[in-house]
Amino acid sequence: MSIPREAYQTLQSIVGTEWVSDDPAICEADRYCSLSSPSEEKRRPGCSIEPVSTEEVQAIVKVANRYKLPFVVTSTYYSAGTYCRKDDSILIDLKRMNKLEIDEENLYAIVEPGVVFSALQADLFKRGLCTFVPGCGGHASVVANTVNMGDAPLGWRYGLGYQRLLGVEWVLPDGEMLKMGSLSMSKDYFWGEGPGPDLRGLLRGCAGHQSRMGIITKIGVKVFPFVSEELEPEGWAFRSFIKLPPNRFKWYNIRFYSREDAINAMFELGRCEIALVVMTVPPIFRGVARTRGVGCGGFWEFWKDAGPKLNPKQMDLRVLLYGIGSDKRLEYEEKVLLDIVKEYGGSPREAPCRDETNFMAADAICANVVGGRFSSEVSYESINQAVRYSKVVDKITDEHRPPILQEYNSTDWVCPYELGYIAKMECLRMASVEDNYALQEWKNDCQDACAKGGAYALVPDNKVFGPIWGNYPEKEDKIRAAFDPNHVSAPG
Amino acid sequence: MLKVEEYKHQAATCVRCSYCKFPDLNYIKSSRFSRQCPIDTRYRFNLYSAHGLLHSALAELDGKLEFTPKLMDALWHCTLCGGCDIRCKRNLDVEVLQVIETLRCRCVEQGKGPMPEHKMLADNVKKSHNIYGADHKERLNWMPEDVKPAQKADILYFVGDPSSYRHPEIAQATARLLSQAGVPFMVLADEWSSGHELFATGQLELAREMADHNIKAIKDSGAKKVITSDAECYKTLKADYPKILEKSTEDMPYSVLHITEYVDQLMKDGKLKFRRRVPMKVTYHDPCNLGRLAEPWYHWEPKYEPPNIAVGKTWRRGYNGVYEPPRNILKGIRGIELIEMQRVWDNAWCCGYGGGVGTAFPDFALWTAGERAEEARTTGAEAIVSCCPNCKDILGQAAEAKKTGMKVYDITEIMLRAIR
Numbered sequence: 062m063s064i065p066r067e068a069y070q071t072l073q074s075i076v077g078t079e080w081v082s083d084d085p086a087i088c089e090a091d092r093y094c095s096l097s098s099p100s101e102e103k104r105r106p107g108c109s110i111e112p113v114s115t116e117e118v119q120a121i122v123k124v125a126n127r128y129k130l131p132f133v134v135t136s137t138y139y140s141a142g143t144y145c146r147k148d149d150s151i152l153i154d155l156k157r158m159n160k161l162e163i164d165e166e167n168l169y170a171i172v173e174p175g176v177v178f179s180a181l182q183a184d185l186f187k188r189g190l191c192t193f194v195p196g197c198g199g200h201a202s203v204v205a206n207t208v209n210m211g212d213a214p215l216g217w218r219y220g221l222g223y224q225r226l227l228g229v230e231w232v233l234p235d236g237e238m239l240k241m242g243s244l245s246m247s248k249d250y251f252w253g254e255g256p257g258p259d260l261r262g263l264l265r266g267c268a269g270h271q272s273r274m275g276i277i278t279k280i281g282v283k284v285f286p287f288v289s290e291e292l293e294p295e296g297w298a299f300r301s302f303i304k305l306p307p308n309r310f311k312w313y314n315i316r317f318y319s320r321e322d323a324i325n326a327m328f329e330l331g332r333c334e335i336a337l338v339v340m341t342v343p344p345i346f347r348g349v350a351r352t353r354g355v356g357c358g359g360f361w362e363f364w365k366d367a368g369p370k371l372n373p374k375q376m377d378l379r380v381l382l383y384g385i386g387s388d389k390r391l392e393y394e395e396k397v398l399l400d401i402v403k404e405y406g407g408s409p410r411e412a413p414c415r416d417e418t419n420f421m422a423a424d425a426i427c428a429n430v431v432g433g434r435f436s437s438e439v440s441y442e443s444i445n446q447a448v449r450y451s452k453v454v455d456k457i458t459d460e461h462r463p464p465i466l467q468e469y470n471s472t473d474w475v476c477p478y479e480l481g482y483i484a485k486m487e488c489l490r491m492a493s494v495e496d497n498y499a500l501q502e503w504k505n506d507c508q509d510a511c512a513k514g515g516a517y518a519l520v521p522d523n524k525v526f527g528p529i530w531g532n533y534p535e536k537e538d539k540i541r542a543a544f545d546p547n548h549v550s551a552p553g
Numbered sequence: 554m555l556k557v558e559e560y561k562h563q564a565a566t567c568v569r570c571s572y573c574k575f576p577d578l579n580y581i582k583s584s585r586f587s588r589q590c591p592i593d594t595r596y597r598f599n600l601y602s603a604h605g606l607l608h609s610a611l612a613e614l615d616g617k618l619e620f621t622p623k624l625m626d627a628l629w630h631c632t633l634c635g636g637c638d639i640r641c642k643r644n645l646d647v648e649v650l651q652v653i654e655t656l657r658c659r660c661v662e663q664g665k666g667p668m669p670e671h672k673m674l675a676d677n678v679k680k681s682h683n684i685y686g687a688d689h690k691e692r693l694n695w696m697p698e699d700v701k702p703a704q705k706a707d708i709l710y711f712v713g714d715p716s717s718y719r720h721p722e723i724a725q726a727t728a729r730l731l732s733q734a735g736v737p738f739m740v741l742a743d744e745w746s747s748g749h750e751l752f753a754t755g756q757l758e759l760a761r762e763m764a765d766h767n768i769k770a771i772k773d774s775g776a777k778k779v780i781t782s783d784a785e786c787y788k789t790l791k792a793d794y795p796k797i798l799e800k801s802t803e804d805m806p807y808s809v810l811h812i813t814e815y816v817d818q819l820m821k822d823g824k825l826k827f828r829r830r831v832p833m834k835v836t837y838h839d840p841c842n843l844g845r846l847a848e849p850w851y852h853w854e855p856k857y858e859p860p861n862i863a864v865g866k867t868w869r870r871g872y873n874g875v876y877e878p879p880r881n882i883l884k885g886i887r888g889i890e891l892i893e894m895q896r897v898w899d900n901a902w903c904c905g906y907g908g909g910v911g912t913a914f915p916d917f918a919l920w921t922a923g924e925r926a927e928e929a930r931t932t933g934a935e936a937i938v939s940c941c942p943n944c945k946d947i948l949g950q951a952a953e954a955k956k957t958g959m960k961v962y963d964i965t966e967i968m969l970r971a972i973r
């Protein structure tokens with residue numbers, strides 16, 4: 062099977078022969094990317110294409126519809142949970158669409174899908190503005206991440222990425238163009254609301270629509286005022302960071318001697334509306350961070366000794382204070398924090414005034430080094446429910462050990478957003494490269510438990526969650542059918 | 554070349570996170586200069602990237618993929634600059650560059666590669682011991698009359714093909730510099746090509762012949778230190794020779810220094826002072842072969858313990874290259890104002906010449922160098938200074954093509970002006 066000659070030639074005429082290829086090597090390299098389940102079959106695309114403009118994207122989608130060819134879209138292809146599940150798919154790679162405009166006065170940026178967070182951030186910093194890099198890394202696409210979930214520790218104060226979505230330029234699965242928010246009325250991207258119902262909900266969601274609702278070619282994304290000082294980088298490779306101005310920022314690591322105390326302290330911090338980042342620090346993260354640069358062996362040498370000594374009752378919080386607007390605000394926040402810590406019997410320790418993984422970089426992938434593969438079970442819940450679910454996952458993990466490696470029931474990652482309104486709980490588990498399937502089996506069991514426990518899973522398994530959550534996949538299919546009559550947008 | 558098991562293990566460990574395409578994210582200073590990989594930046598398809606090539610390596614090994622025209626194109630357009638390799642070693646410890654090099658070797662073994670232009674280099678080397686096919690007897694023609702190399706000395710200057718034949722001004726500046734600093738040095742009477750491009754293009758048999766000859770010649774010379782002004786030669790003597798001999802750098806019968814390391818040490822010891830002012834605003838380009846690729850080589854026989862512990866391995870992470878000495882020198886010359894580009898040290902953007910690209914794909918090499926010239930222009934400097942004849946060559950062409958009005962110098966030329 063292959064893409065019909067006529068269709069391929071039309072694609073060539075749209076983007077030029079240089080930017081479309083059905084060479085097996087080009088297509089093989091686009092077979093899948095990092096977040097793909099090992100058990101699912103990933104097909105080699107029939108061709109890969111690199112449009113440079115919205116008009117080209119629209120024309121490609123129309124060709125896909127005319128010839129009933131499935132298409133899958135990627136922006137940076139870091140974690141396309143989407144990949145080609147059907148033969149003769151067109152893989153639409155949007156890396157060449159990388160225009161970026163910043164409206165300093167009105168605090169938003171207009172980005173195309175090829176723009177990554179670190180690049181946007183660098184341009185924003187120069188203007189005393191900022192955005193927030195998601196946990197996966199600054200090399201993820203702003204568009205792909207924002208129309209998915211977009212969670213980052215800085216969401217404690219500023220919420221999740223999808224809430225920053227403003228005007229949207231959207232090529233629907235049938236090739237029609239839809240402009241949303243203020244963009245539908247003028248050429249402005251400044252506001253997410255517009256006439257008629259707000260259709261952003263069709264795009265956003267815990268794990269987004271995974272390419273099944275057409276292609277976003279441009280979005281407006283809200284940005285925030287920030288310090289005007291230049292944030293100089295320092296350090297090498299895995300030890301690099303940017304220096305934060307000490308008159309405006311302060312990091313605290315705080316040890317609590319019971320999980321309840323830590324949870325209560327988090328709620329209290331939210332109630333007092335202070336801090337930019339509040340999250341727990343699983344000891345295993347610290348282990349990974351401490352042993353970076355010495356390879357897997359160095360980590361296990363450290364961890365085999367440190368792991369068993371962990372006190373599972375303890376919980377460490379990491380808090381970044383930010384004097385929004387003034388030094389005085391930082392002083393105030395510090396006083397409030399230390400009061401709260403005292404109330405709950407925590408031990409605070411000031412940490413260096415710098416940032417490794419929140420503003421420019423983030424290194425989720427580095428966790429792989431300790432085993433070869435890691436997977437995480439993620440749920441979104443209230444803070445205390447998140448911690449409860451993490452204990453459930455601990456139990457399930459024990460049943461899968463080995464091959465799942467020892468993390469010594471180290472406490473999990475609880476990362477609350479919106480001043481504690483919602484919390485992400487991420488349980489990180491490791492296995493060697495060869496034991497990839499073990500993680501999948503572990504994850505399946507966790508999803509069952511998550512569904513039974515009523516937690517809200519990231520990337521829920523439709524078969525497990527569908528019946529519990531009001532048969533949402535059927536409703537989703539109906540919506541999709543209305544937008545995608547030829548069933549070409551990432552089917553399967 | 555990696556053995557099959559290790560090759561497979563390394564390629565399979567890649568999770569295709571795409572970090573290989575970027576500089577250290579904390580060091581990105583603007584969206585304009587936010588990428589690291591020349592082939593990715595220019596050609597955009599994922600095949601044209603480290604993770605694309607690693608995935609292809611696996612597919613080719615498993616018999617799912619052949620060396621198609623596009624795979625050949627991507628593989629041989631890679632400048633082997635090593636940006637991907639050290640970026641991955643921030644997070645995942647995959648030997649990215651070794652996999653790409655091995656894929657090249659497999660391509661050569663199967664008779665599909667290298668490019669015809671690379672084969673010509675090999676023909677030239679066989680014929681006349683240099684990649685240009687120039688007369689071997691003329692190898693030392695660059696030697697200025699005012700410089701008299703010693704018959705016997707502790708220091709041996711290894712010149713390399715480019716400075717011997719194409720950029721004699723660099724060899725001359727180096728020789729004059731040493732001589733004016735009162736450092737007795739010798740040159741090999743029968744220096745052969747370092748074999749740098751032969752290593753890069755997977756023509757290992759001939760590369761090894763070069764290594765054997767040069768190592769013996771160095772040993773026979775009795776030199777205590779080998780100095781070179783060519784970043785490619787430096788990396789080849791320091792890392793490629795031990796690698797092909799399955800040894801570590803420390804086990805080689807010589808030690809090698811780049812001229813900037815040597816001069817920096819002389820300055821620190823108070824044995825050399827730059828007395829003349831050189832009034833110039835300059836920016837410095839880190840050659841890949843002097844920076845992230847110039848770390849000592851550590852031989853390692855693959856041995857793993859679960860879950861993925863590489864027993865006894867010493868990692869090369871890119872920060873043990875030569876970054877400070879050239880900067881110390883430039884800062885030590887009165888009148889020089891050094892203004893850094895956005896991507897520097899281990900994050901430097903490649904000049905585009907390496908990996909055999911300058912030879913087989915001059916247009917792409919020039920495009921890559923053009924990106925660097927644009928970056929250099931934004932500093933407001935009048936000149937780009939580098940430490941490698943091929944960097945000087947291609948950056949010079951690019952600076953002109955981009956009408957930057959900037960001059961391009963090798964650091965030896967600047968040092969000579971300051972010492973005279």
Ligand SMILES: Cc1cc2nc3c(=O)[nH]c(=O)nc-3n(C[C@H](O)[C@H](O)[C@H](O)COP(=O)(O)OP(=O)(O)OC[C@H]3O[C@@H](n4cnc5c(N)ncnc54)[C@H](O)[C@@H]3O)c2cc1C
Nearest residue numbers: 136137138139140141196197202205206211212271272277
């Ligand atoms: C190790 C790891 C850790 C992670 N941690 C986090 C985290 O902390 N926070 C977080 O928010 N996310 C996290 N993620 C998931 C996250 O969504 C992605 O990593 C990233 O944001 C996706 O962007 P990308 O640039 O990789 O896009 P891609 O991989 O290109 O695409 C991602 C998805 O969006 C679709 N898509 C891409 N572009 C478009 C477009 N223009 N229009 C319509 N659909 C499109 C794709 O088809 C795919 O389904 C993590 C992923 C990994 C692998």
